[in-house]
Amino acid sequence: MTDQSAASARSASLPAGRAAGAASLDGRPSAGAVLAEQMSEAGEKRAKRRDIRPLARLIPYALRHKGHALMAVFWLLLSTTASLGLTALARGAIDHGFEDGGARLNLWFLLLGANALFLGLATAARYFYVTRTGERVIADVRKGLFGRILTLDPSFYAHMRTGEVLSRLTTDIALVETLMTTSVSYALRNFLTLIGGVVLLFFVSPKLTGLVLLIVPFLLGPIFIFGRRVRKLTVASQDRFAGAVGFAGESVDAVETVQAFGREHSAIARFGAAVEDAFDASLKRMRARAWMTALIIVVMFGGVTLVLWLGARDVVAGQMTPGALLQFVLLSV
Template sequence: MTHASTPTPPASSLETAVGRPGAGALLVEQMGEAGGKREKRRDVRPLGRLLPYLMQHRMDALIAVFWLLMATGASLGLTATARGAIDHGFQNGGADINRWFLFLGANALLLGAASAIRYFYVTKTGERMIADMRTGLFGRILTLDPSFYASMRTGEVLSRLTTDIALVETLLTTSVSFALRNFLTLLGGLAMLFVVSPKLTGLVLLIAPVLLGPIFLFGREVRKLTVKSQDRFANAVGFAGESVDAIETVQAFGRVRSAVARFGEAVEAAFAVSLTRMKARALMTALVIVVMFGGVTLVLWLGAQDVVRGTMSPGTLLQFVLLSVFVAAAVGAIGESWGDVQKASGAMARIDELMRAEAGIAAPAKPVALPSPPRGEVSMSAVNFAYPGRPDLPALKGFSLTVRPGETVALVGPSGAGKSTVFRLLLRFYDPQSGLVSVDGVDVRDADPVEVRNRFAWVSQEAPLFSGSALENIRFGREDATEDEARAVAEEAQALQFIDALPEGFATPLGERGKSLSGGQRQRLAIARALVRDAPILLLDEATSALDAENERLVQVALDQAMQSRTTLVIAHRLATVLRADRIVVMEDGRAVEEGTHAQLVAQGGLYARLARLQFRSE
């Protein structure tokens, strides 16, 4: 079996990548290059990606098309009934005038009903397609690797999920109905014009190319400027998201003014592009209106000459004028709608980039099932791994490690030794360039990543929480956990006391990322979330780093109990937290340089002994 792997950087590298000077400019440049490639394609080709969503709701779409045809027919039918009322309603002393105006009234009622039903089904179909697209796009976003988010900022992704989809939504729920109605009006009106007066219709057709020329010319330019504007605005949104997310850091370093200034520059750059786009569209609109109404005036004058000569009846002239107005208005409206089509096409191209993005870490065609019941064994053999973009700085160099079921192994060493990388490879966020990573004897590349990750309960150093309640955050570890189970694990993690003290207890909203809690409280809640998962393998990455001495002692007791029935890997800089590990693996520069118990390693007098001597002396 071939293992196609795309190595990806650590989660923290996202902040590193977007935080470095010039990263935003680089991203805009890259997106600009991508936009330049897209411009070589046909204008509306990206909108073809909407077809699968349309086919899922084709019945509603067909109903919408039917009533669209009915509404267009009723609209054009008004010209025929108006002609009949003028030419025949006044005959015989106006004896038939009431009947003809009843026809006009019935036609208007049909037009109103057909337009209402058309609007409902067009809007319903469009909104349903957008809802499906949002769900599908968000689902795709959550499957992408950390490597993808190292090259695209979160704000950029959210811009496509919100702003760009909103542009497509406008097209599907409003503009497409408007454009189709006017397109059908244009076709139907032209056909009726040929029947009413072929001579005058020929003159109308001579005007049409003059109308369509600027529409397509300026429409192409509007699309280019729209894509460029969207990219610039996405850059501004991305920077704003970073600044708000790190608001305390921004304020603590006194960078509020500079952050506002930088955001303002990005907004002004986006506005400058938008201003150019607005000027182009305004000029296009002016040209269309001038030519359209000038043409209608000319046709009306020629028709009036025919009426004077008796070669055309007044009703026929009225019908022709009405049809001409309908057709001219339809052409102008199509030009206006074309701008929305251009914007939606640019937005869809950006959305399509996300929809087509493939996860480098994915389940094979025929995944190997992990053994059941789980044993809780992990192994790494001769693993070499470097994060993408840093091939010359390998994080692991020939690293090997085997952890037996129920064993507790501690990973210690200086920062940058590769300890957290071990966890990321076990969780299969990335695949190594060479070597083997296995869980319960199965190569993780042969298994479904979801099944592999279900074997682990992970407590990261950052302990990210969500904006729901304390109960919802604990249930994030296991959705079907009862409140009694949540209370039990909260008590184990020494979190029950502060949760019960919250205004609504377990139901209290914690705010975005749980920022209403202290660092130690968030850490304990994260530990409770891991414990409720009841996974066979426990990964603790500096799990007690945010706790004071008293809470660390209490949580360590809870962790000691949890580790008794699980395979556990512990990363800790504070060596006092790993003294009771079955084995301690000392890492340096991506390699395992020492291994043994605390006493054995101190006796060896190597790196561990030096770290222990420095730390215990300071304590």
């Protein structure tokens, strides 16, 4: 029996699913691998957009589950309130817990423990309802998108590749799922904590709060200035490394031609130069990021040290209680 007939016999003996998913015996990629590659290429070729207005189309899907969405908002508010409440209880424990020989110290720390317990439960409930609502919306979007795909005119598929369609159904939906289940939850929680924390800071010490807000522009400046440069250098480094990998792939695919003309050393030298070029780009990115990190740390900890020094002076002068200073530090952090 020849090698070709033996290969045919072995492939025929495989189940249909395994035969379709496995690579062929002559080294060529299987149909599944080709489709996965087409989906990856389709996702990479699409232009990156920062316009979030198309996300408004998710609102009708979210309105189908108003009950769970309202529960998510409810627990989000409670968890934020409990988080900020820890600072107020910590202040009370320091300012009033040691009065009368520490008679009420146990009560204040019991309240702190109860608040921490409630914070844990509220955070768990927030995560559950936010994630459940997001997953439910994404499930409805998946079904609606697939139903829409099957009703399109056949002429649509004359100029649209299968990989592109499936990439929309998988990769794009996965990005929206991450947004609905994780990013939105974190963004809303951090936004509410920011608003509540700034309001409480003004009640604790308007003077120190003003100093903290003055530090913010100096903290954000290095992030915007160096952040853009780091992002550009990161893209440049990735592009150059991708060029090196592309050259390596072309050389390996045509290795018989490279060897036939004795171009091995030339190909090795070109690939080495491309790799070194990519490394130089990465080195520039690392330097920029190192400077950005140094400036942020110096500004942040220098500013915190200055504010704490002024707060400690207010405590010594009797203008602020030790508990208020502790609450201010916790809120600032």
